[in-house]
Amino acid sequence: MSKTYAGARLRRLRDERRMSQAELARVLGISPSYLNQMEHDSRPLTVPVLLRLTETFGVDPGFFSERDTARLVADLREALTGEIAAARVSATDLGELAARMPAVAQVLLDLGRRNQLLSERLAGAADGRDTADEMPPSPRSPHEEIRDFFYRRQNYLHDTDLAAEQLAEEIGIRPGEVLRALTARLADAHGIRLSTGSEEHLSTGSGDHLHHYDEPTRTLHLSTRLRPGQRAFRMATQLALLEYADELDRQAAEDFPADSPAHTLARIGVANYFAAALVLPYTAFHAAAEEVRYDIERLTDRYGLGYETVCHRLSTLQRPRLRGVPFSFVRVDRAGNMSKRQSATGFHFSRAGGTCPLWNVYEAFAAPGRIHVQIAEMPDGQRYLWTARAVTRHRGGWGEPGKTFAIGLGCEIRHAHRLVYSDGLDLTSPSAATPIGMGCRVCERLDCPQRAAPPLGRTLRIDQNTSTFVPYPVTGRTT
Numbered sequence: 001m002s003k004t005y006a007g008a009r010l011r012r013l014r015d016e017r018r019m020s021q022a023e024l025a026r027v028l029g030i031s032p033s034y035l036n037q038m039e040h041d042s043r044p045l046t047v048p049v050l051l052r053l054t055e056t057f058g059v060d061p062g063f064f065s066e067r068d069t070a071r072l073v074a075d076l077r078e079a080l081t082g083e084i085a086a087a088r089v090s091a092t093d094l095g096e097l098a099a100r101m102p103a104v105a106q107v108l109l110d111l112g113r114r115n116q117l118l119s120e121r122l123a124g125a126a127d128g129r130d131t132a133d134e135m136p137p138s139p140r141s142p143h144e145e146i147r148d149f150f151y152r153r154q155n156y157l158h159d160t161d162l163a164a165e166q167l168a169e170e171i172g173i174r175p176g177e178v179l180r181a182l183t184a185r186l187a188d189a190h191g192i193r194l195s196t197g198s199e200e201h202l203s204t205g206s207g208d209h210l211h212h213y214d215e216p217t218r219t220l221h222l223s224t225r226l227r228p229g230q231r232a233f234r235m236a237t238q239l240a241l242l243e244y245a246d247e248l249d250r251q252a253a254e255d256f257p258a259d260s261p262a263h264t265l266a267r268i269g270v271a272n273y274f275a276a277a278l279v280l281p282y283t284a285f286h287a288a289a290e291e292v293r294y295d296i297e298r299l300t301d302r303y304g305l306g307y308e309t310v311c312h313r314l315s316t317l318q319r320p321r322l323r324g325v326p327f328s329f330v331r332v333d334r335a336g337n338m339s340k341r342q343s344a345t346g347f348h349f350s351r352a353g354g355t356c357p358l359w360n361v362y363e364a365f366a367a368p369g370r371i372h373v374q375i376a377e378m379p380d381g382q383r384y385l386w387t388a389r390a391v392t393r394h395r396g397g398w399g400e401p402g403k404t405f406a407i408g409l410g411c412e413i414r415h416a417h418r419l420v421y422s423d424g425l426d427l428t429s430p431s432a433a434t435p436i437g438m439g440c441r442v443c444e445r446l447d448c449p450q451r452a453a454p455p456l457g458r459t460l461r462i463d464q465n466t467s468t469f470v471p472y473p474v475t476g477r478t479t
Contacts, residue, residue, distance in 0.1 A: 007041040008100050013057065014039075028052050041100070072098040072105055078442050079112035142262040146269050147341060149255055149262075155329070155342040156318035157251070157273055163244065164277035175303055178279050179228060182235040186220065190242055194235075195221045213238055225395065229279075229305035236275035241267075244274055273316070279305070280313045286324050289314060293420040294325060296371070296387070296409070307391050311409045315342055325415045328384075330408040332361055339405070347384060347410060356436040356443070357450050361408040364388040368404070373421045375413065377433035379444040386410035387421050446474055 014024050025035040028049055037043040076094045083089045098105045167173075171181045186192040192213075211234040212221045220238055222231050241248070249258075252266035280303060292298045299310045308331065317324025328347040331340035336355055355361075360374035368390040377383045387409050394402035416422040426432045437443030440453040449469050454460055458474040 005041040005099070006045045007039045008102055010035075010045065011039050012103075013053070017057065027056055072102060072109070074438070075109055076105060076112075078438060079109055142260070142265050145256070145262040146265045149266055150269065150273075150342050154318055154326075156316050157270065158319065159247070160244075160251070160270060160274050161277045161282050161316070161319065163247070164240075164274045165281045165283065167239075167243070168278050168281040173278060173281060174284075178232045178304075179235070182232060182239065182279075185239060186235060190218070192218045192220055192238070195219050196224055196231075210234065211238075227306070229303075229309065232279050233272075233275050233305075233309065236278040237271050239278065240271040240274035244271070276309065276313050276316070279303075280310075282317070282319055283322070285313065286317050286319075286322060289317065289324055290418075293418060295420045296389075307389060308405075308407050311407050312340075312342070314409060325411050325418055328408075328410045330361060330410075331405045332408070333403075333405055334362075334365055336362070347378075347382075355439050357452065358434055358436045358448075359408075360386055360434075361388040361406040364390040364406040364408075365404070368392060371421070373425070375416075375425060375427070375433045376410070376436045377430075379435075379437055383413040383433050384410045385413055385416035385419060385422060385425075385427075387419075446470075 014021070017024075019027075021032045021035050021039070025032040028035065029052065030049065034043065038045055038049070073091075073095050076098060077091060080089060080094070094105075097108070171185045173181050183194060186194070209221075210223045210226055210230070213219075214221065220235065222234060226234065248267040248270050251270050252258075252263045256263040256266055285299075285303075288299060288302060294314065296307060296310055296314070299314075300307055303310065311327075312329055314324065315327040315329035318326060328343040329340065330338060330342075332338050332355070338355065359376065360372045363374075364370075364372050370389065372388045374386045374388070375383060376386050388406050390404060390406050392402055392404045394400065411419070413427055416425075416427050435445060435448070437445050437448070440448075440451050441455065443451070443455065445451075446455060446458070447470055449471065451471055454472040455474065461473040461475045
């Protein structure tokens with residue numbers, strides 16, 4: 001078992017509780033000098049101490065894991081690629097900073113993003129373009145803020161999950177009876193009736209709504225285009241908004257001011273989480289996933305829900321003492337735009353856009369309906385097992401445009417044996433892995449023939465008398 005050094009997080013926990021070293025040492029049953037050594041990473045965090053911390057303060061053991069440190073280091077590497085290339089700071093320095101002073105590292109990361117935004121504005125001004133209205137006032141949009149909201153929580157909301165599971169037990173949610181149970185709850189507890197035949201209530205000038213709740217008449221209008229699983233999800237979301245409203249406000253207010261767009265989006269995001277946890281209650285769904293070894297198609301058949309819904313729910317199975325496989329979940333389109341990304345692993349999603357073309361999520365578009373499996377290796381040597389499948393949605397009418405996405409679900413290779421998709425694969429052989437990166441501009445793989453952009457901070461080797469298979473050969477120098 002690898003040793004856990006978590007001095008910075010231990011100090012942060014003590015500071016948040018406003019305790020001295022002597023007070024915390026007394027609670028943990030250790031000497032102040034021993035605690036001091038752990039806080040300065042001279043000694044690892046032992047299992048007995050970790051258990052006392054979780055029991056005494058109610059924190060999850062994952063609070064002390066290196067997973068968040070790895071994420072922070074990856075974000076820093078991306079934001080400060082130029083500084084690393086110029087040898088002003090090393091990757092080792094960033095790792096040390098993220099591990100020992102995560103709050104300072106986060107400030108540096110925010111400053112780096114802010115600097116990047118200002119540089120883009122200055123570049124636009126130099127080209128004669130007025131970018132004041134084009135550029136957002138913040139480096140991140142409200143939707144990006146919401147992705148980070150769930151990212152920071154490792155895509156798991158403990159209290160929400162428990163509340164949804166309790167309600168599912170109360171109203172009798174089980175496979176084959178979900179719609180009946182939700183309909184009865186909406187009618188009996190809230191006097192809400194369902195309407196699926198009044199399309200005029202769902203039509204607007206900008207397009208057709210999939211659902212609309214008319215509060216004055218207490219009618220929930222559902223489009224006939226919704227499949228049964230989609231209909232159940234919309235009904236469950238409405239229940240969350242009605243019965244969980246105060247908690248939605250509280251959770252959104254943890255990160256965002258009440259009058260901000262991000263606060264509203266956070267409420268919707270938590271309500272959607274509640275809905276998924278209601279129609280797929282944690283304990284039963286976790287048991288089913290383990291039983292079929294995370295076979296996504298068997299789970300969609302059992303619960304009558306869509307592929308994306310099941311994949312997203314699988315990525316949230318991180319309840320203490322009843323954890324599933326920690327997954328990363330992603331949804332991308334053909335152009336590489338990433339509309340959803342959540343992670344319970346250390347996998348790093350690029351903020352700069354243009355993710356790796358060697359990643360199997362893009363291969364999925366070539367054969368819709370088929371699940372593609374890939375062992376992928378990141379530049380830092382970490383390997384993952386990824387599954388990807390393309391899904392298409394249509395409005396329903398002939399000739400009307402639809403939308404197609406690739407849904408990716410990946411886990412660290414050490415968990416891969418628990419998945420049915422690992423059968424027949426050599427999980428230990430380095431040659432079985434496809435080398436991928438975070439995106440061409442920030443990728444460290446200088447010899448990649450698929451590179452679409454020159455690497456930042458490197459001097460290109462340009463020779464009119466020589467051609468190479470690698471599109472952007474570089475010298476040993478940095479710019």
